[in-house]
Amino acid sequence: MRPLALSVPDVAVPDRSATGRRMLALAVICLAELLVVLDNTVVNVALPSIGVQLRATMSGLQWVVDAYTLTFAGLLLAFGHLGDRHGRRRAMTIGLIGIAVMSVGGALAGDLGQLIAARAAMGVCAAAVFPATLALIINLFQDARERAIGIAAWTAMAGFAIAIGPTVGGWLLDNFSWHSVFWVNVPVAVLVAAAAVAVVPESRADHSGRVDLLGIALSLIGVTVLVWTIIEAPHHGWLSTTSVSGYLAAAITLTVFVWWELRTPSPVLNMQLFRIRRFSLPALAIAVGYFSMFGFLFMITQYFQAVREYTPLEFGIHSLPFAAAVGIGAPVATLAAQRLGTTAVMVCGLLVLALGMFIAGQVTVDTPYFGPVLVSMVLMGLGLAIVQGPATESIMASVPPEQAGAGSAVNDTTREIGGTLGVAVLGSILASVYTGKVGPRIDAIPDSIMTPDQKGIARQTGLSVLEIAKHKVNPMFADQKAALIHAMKVASMDGFHVASVVTVSAVLVCAAVVAVFLPWRPTGTSVLLGWRDGAATDRERVHMPQ
Structure with missing residues (x-):
């Protein structure tokens, strides 16, 4: 009797070495992302030191932050397309080397103008890095579960950067000058660039259209004029001729940009994507989330260092x-x-974000850290986290993998424009309220006690509290000095309260829009594959005649 032959089906055995290489590449990509995000957070801690040494006003300090995010946001679309065409790893590597070089320029800056120029140049280089990171992850992991892990790691890295940014920056400022927050970028950027060349595989799209130079120029000009107008509005007047002219110029430029993008054969931003609800509404949620976060971080810097008078390390x-x-x-x-x-997850996140900012708006000069301050920070962090991960997946699900660079650039552009406007709008509101309440009191101080330059700085920013507190005065003026410092702190918090109302209102409106217009049903597959399933319906509708 012949033995029974059993046929055993082939079982796919995962290639552990290949998985290990992909995870190593993911780690390097996340380090590149870390460096870019870190440059946004670490500078916030150095703002008081920069303001004192370079004699910067509130608007000057806002430009130290916004010069980076503005060029970053304006050029993400361009570099996303260039990465798709010429290689995403190449774009990331060139950007990292550029950050190292421009960081040297920031460290050696001798005045505020040079520092802002260096920050703007760093933003240009960062724009080459950031869209490439997410696009490389999408193309690196073909398995849906591994992609989900990669996206989760990418979104979590932003939180880690926020964690170490103020702490590392505070330690550096406690031991070195503010220049050190730029010097630290140099070796890190060079090492990550070398590691990227060694372990990250190159990827690019098979076909790419011509670079939309006019679209890039129009978007950069429009966003720059809008943010400049908002930042300078407290000085010129919100409804002054200068401000109104700026609003109109920005609106006209951005309208022309949209008109051009709808007609050019290879747009830098495919406006048809915004007709896909799983693309446009998550992009809106990310923009509003980062509007809240960047504004909150800018204002909490004023609170911790101007009101609580913490050292940079204590702030971190x-x-x-x-x-x-x-x-x-x-x-x-x-x-x-x-x-x-x-x-469901995004709406929940937006509501948590609004609650956190509402609680933050109730904080006063005498509120202890363990209480509303701590609770508001945790809720703000959770709210942002709950929004950005699912929103990023939904955006990337709306474009095919071969357009990952372009999709990543749109995702990154929305968050950076939101963050830039958060600093500009909320910072300007804070500055307007603060100056209106403190200005007359400071003007009444004799020039023998405060010079006109000192008055000018104190009138613009509550961070000048740190220098006023150190300044020695005649004992007979001690009470007046203490009263002035207290008034400056109260005025800073009053500005914080008004800005929090604006933020909560914007977040709640966004939550309502998402809840009403974004489909509640899951796509039926992993959202990373949604462009093949649930998002496909919306994609097809884009091309249907109306």
């Missing part, structure tokens, strides 16, 4: 709960969205 340590909440919440929310649906 006290901000860790906010950062930890982002780092922990982002991957959890990304995975939860696959089970519950993107809409």
Whole structure:
């Protein structure tokens, strides 16, 4: 009797070495992302030192932050397309080397203008890095589950950067000058660039259209004019001729940009994508989320250092709960969205974000750290984390993998424009309220006690409290000095309260729009594959005659 032959089906055995190489490449890509995000957060801690040494006004300090985010946001679309065409790893590597070089320029800056120019140049280089990171992850992981892990790691890295930014910056400022926050970029950027060449595989799209130079120029000019007008509005007047002219110029330029993008054969931004609800509404949520976060971080810097008079390192340590909440919440929310649906998770995140900012708006000069301050930071961090992970997946699900660079650039552009406007709008509101309340009191001080230059700085920013507190005066003026410092702190918090109302209103409106117009049903597959399933319906509708 012949033995029974059993046929055993072939079982696919995962290639552990290949998986290990992909995870190593993911780690390098996330380090590149870390460096870019870190440059946004670490400078916030150095603002008081920069303001004192370079004699910067509030608007000057806003431009130290916004010069980076503005060029970053304006050029993300261009570099996303260039990365798709010429290679995403190449774009990332060139950008990292550029950050190292421009960081040297920032460290050696001798005045505020040079520093702002260096920050703007760093933003240009960062724009080459950031869209490439997410596009490389999308093309690196073909398995849906591994892609989900990669996206979760990418979103969590932003929270980690927020965590170490203020703390590392505070340690550097406690031991060195503010120049050190730029010097530290140089070796890190060079090492990450070398590691990228060694372990990250190159990827590019098979076909790319011509670069839309006119579209790039129009978008950069429009956004720049808008943000400049908002930042300078407290000085010229919100409804002054200068401000109104700026608003009109920005509106006309951006309208022409949209008109051109709808007609050019290879646009830098495919406006048809915004007719896909799973693309446009998550992009709106990310923009509003980062509007809140960047504005909150800018204002909390004033609170910790001007009101509480913390050292930079103390500020960094006290901000860790906010950062930890982002780092922990982002991957959890990304995975939860696959089970519950993107809409439910995003709406929940926006409501948590609004609650956190509302509580922050109730903080006063005498409010202790352990209480509303800590609770508001944790809620803000969780809210942002819950929104950004699922929203990023939904955006990337709306474009095919071969257009990952362009999709990533749109995702990054929305968050950077939102962040830039957050600093500009909320910072300007804070400055307007502060100057209106403190200006007359400071003007009444004799020039023998405060010079006109000192008055000018004190009139513009509450961070001047640090220098006024150190300044020695005749004992007979001690009470007046203490009263002035207290009034400056109260005025800063009054500005914070008004800005928080604006933020909460914007977040609640966004939550309502997402809840009403974004489909609640899951796509039926991993959202990363949604462009083949749930998002495909919307994609097809884009081309249907109306």
